[in-house]
Amino acid sequence: MLKNRINRLPALLLGAQIALIITGGAVRLTKSGLGCPTWPECAKGSYTPSEDQVEPLINIWIEFINRMLTFILVALAIATFGWVLKSGRKNLRLLSFLQIFGIFGQAVLGGITVLTKLNPAAVASHLLLSIALIYGAVVLNERSRDYPKAAPLTYAGVLLVRVVFSLTLLVISVGTVVTGSGPHAGDRTAPRYNFDLRMVTWLHADLVITLCGAIFALYLLLKLAPISSSPEARDNHLKLMRTFIFLVLIQGGIGYLQYFTGVPIILVGLHLLGLSLVWLTACKLLIRTSSKRHAKLS
Numbered sequence: 001m002l003k004n005r006i007n008r009l010p011a012l013l014l015g016a017q018i019a020l021i022i023t024g025g026a027v028r029l030t031k032s033g034l035g036c037p038t039w040p041e042c043a044k045g046s047y048t049p050s051e052d053q054v055e056p057l058i059n060i061w062i063e064f065i066n067r068m069l070t071f072i073l074v075a076l077a078i079a080t081f082g083w084v085l086k087s088g089r090k091n092l093r094l095l096s097f098l099q100i101f102g103i104f105g106q107a108v109l110g111g112i113t114v115l116t117k118l119n120p121a122a123v124a125s126h127l128l129l130s131i132a133l134i135y136g137a138v139v140l141n142e143r144s145r146d147y148p149k150a151a152p153l154t155y156a157g158v159l160l161v162r163v164v165f166s167l168t169l170l171v172i173s174v175g176t177v178v179t180g181s182g183p184h185a186g187d188r189t190a191p192r193y194n195f196d197l198r199m200v201t202w203l204h205a206d207l208v209i210t211l212c213g214a215i216f217a218l219y220l221l222l223k224l225a226p227i228s229s230s231p232e233a234r235d236n237h238l239k240l241m242r243t244f245i246f247l248v249l250i251q252g253g254i255g256y257l258q259y260f261t262g263v264p265i266i267l268v269g270l271h272l273l274g275l276s277l278v279w280l281t282a283c284k285l286l287i288r289t290s291s292k293r294h295a296k297l298s
Contacts, residue, residue: 033186035063120180
């Protein structure tokens with residue numbers, strides 16, 4: 001029983017990495033980004049909220065709780081690294097160590113974000129590092145659970161999976177520019193990009209449409225092409241693709257709805273959750289369809 005619980009550590013770490021995106025979004029959407037106006041202290045002379053702070057109490061505690069999540073992440077990452085060392089899984093050592101290193105990097109980036117008064121480039125970097133850490137945590141989780149090796153794809157299949165993954169990353173990256181140009185900055189005084197919001201939003205939407213096209217093309221290829229001698233592996237790929245298609249369509253729908261309704265907080269929050277789930281699925285798709293040997297096109 002204890003061994004099974006310990007083996008869940010990579011999954012818990014992955015869940016905590018996703019939770020950080022959600023709590024970070026809550027900080028931004030409630031304008032709590034400067035609830036603790038300095039770093040590494042929360043207020044001058046205090047690492048915890050101070051009664052002398054002029055910021056609204058709710059904003060102070062939302063930001064402070066978000067900072068405390070870092071300690072949970074560090075604890076989970078160290079515990080995971082310890083489990084990897086004890087289990088003798090040499091192929092997981094670097095991955096688990098990079099999680100620890102990346103979380104400390106997140107803390108520093110968070111500090112830079114506060115000290116630059118929520119500069120949108122710093123905010124975007126903060127999110128994109130979380131995206132990278134989620135990818136690493138997915139790889140760690142997949143390998144730690146001893147999933148069977150991926151069924152080999154045709155060269156076209158491998159190429160299309162990489163295109164879909166790259167487009168997903170590009171959509172998220174451009175989404176940070178939309179966020180940096182929009183109204184939810186994390187504080188009323190935070191700087192904004194000088195981009196035309198309508199222009200960058202429609203660029204983001206065009207990339208989503210392109211991604212949808214690539215996803216449907218990949219689904220048809222997996223459905224129609226003889227990618228593997230294993231029907232079970234093929235069915236698993238198709239099941240993951242159907243999940244991916246569903247999530248991307250829902251995410252795109254939320255994106256359009258929030259644009260035409262004035263970006264209400266609740267929809268932006270759902271869009272952040274959708275981002276996390278779409279990225280999680282894209283990472284799984286890349287990992288589970290990766291193979292050093294690709295089936296030759298017939």
